[in-house]
Amino acid sequence: MxxxxxxxxxxxxxxxxxxxxxxxxxxxxxxxxxxxxxxxxxxxxxxxxxxxxxxxxxxxxxxxxxxxxxxxxxxxxxxxxxxxERRGMLVGPLRISAPVTLGRMHLGPALYPFLLAHPDIELSLDLDDRRIDVAAAGYDAVVRHGLIADSRLMAWRLATSQRVLVASPVYLDLHGTPASIEELDRHKGVFYANRGVSDWSFATAKGVVMVRARTGLNVNNGDMMRDAAIAGLGIAMLPTFVAGAAIKAGQLKIIDVGVNAEPEHIYIAHPEGRRPSAKLRALADHVRQAFGNPAYWDC
The missing domain is CATH 1.10.10.10 (Winged helix-like DNA-binding domain superfamily/Winged helix DNA-binding domain)
Structure with missing residues (x-):
């Protein structure tokens, strides 16, 4: 047997x-x-x-x-x-994937109180910026920022996400501050490699417009994008949950080009056709409340 x-x-x-x-x-x-x-x-x-x-x-x-x-x-x-769950308990293994920067800066601090309150949950949190096949890789769910590309996933929104164009004061002093999206192609950009050419997308009256500046750096991690922008390598489009502290500290300045970046969300998604467990629902509810509406990093 x-x-x-x-x-x-x-x-x-x-x-x-x-x-x-x-x-x-x-x-x-x-x-x-x-x-x-x-x-x-x-x-x-x-x-x-x-x-x-x-x-x-x-x-x-x-x-x-x-x-x-x-x-x-x-x-x-x-x-x-x-x-x-019939006995009112949240127990057992739970395996989740999440981006490195979001996990380190915000998801981890949100999860620690939840895990203390439910000590019988065995959470495995893998931080990885790669796009993965959730079901094939054996995850119960994936936390991601951006647009949902996989139609086989059922997603719950955790928070809205605001992305802004930013650059260091030194870079703007040397190269000038663009006032429109048409002027962006004369500048160097720090791009998120996992998005490719669609990294800078703006919501305009004529629909979504994608802009591509000259490449200063392609990298697949938000921390490095922020640090590269602070170092003066170029303009970056970053979510405020990554850039907020540097903006408040004066290390980065927001660039107003007259239109906003295309709206995005932070979401948790599980494979379609698989009933989500009570512990996954409870985790999502807790993280949603911890992030707030609007999210605490935008307040």
């Missing part, structure tokens, strides 16, 4: 792509993970994974087994959570 621990271990390895990462996620040694995989393959009578020194890949049998194994693991976790 197959053991549930072997099935859940296989799912963790398949989702993470390595035994080491699966062991970290499961809080087990690599040897235990390997033993569970070997035992599961013996019980099934099939090789589920190709193992090389560099990577793990699913065999054809492994790919076929993964879909049902994932469903079994998820169903068991949800059943255990349902029983706990």
């Amino acid at each position: 197959m053991k549930l621990e072997g099935i859940s271990t296989f799912v963790a390895v398949a989702e993470s792509g390595s035994i080491s990462e699966a062991a970290r996620r499961l809080r087990l040694s690599k040897s235990v993970v390997s033993e569970r995989l070997a035992e599961l393959e013996r019980q099934i009578g099939a090789v589920l994974l190709h193992r090389t020194t560099r990577r793990l890949t699913l065999t054809e049998d492994g790919s076929a087994f993964l879909e049902r194994a994932s469903r079994i693991t998820r169903d068991v976790e949800e059943a255990a959570a349902d029983m706990a």
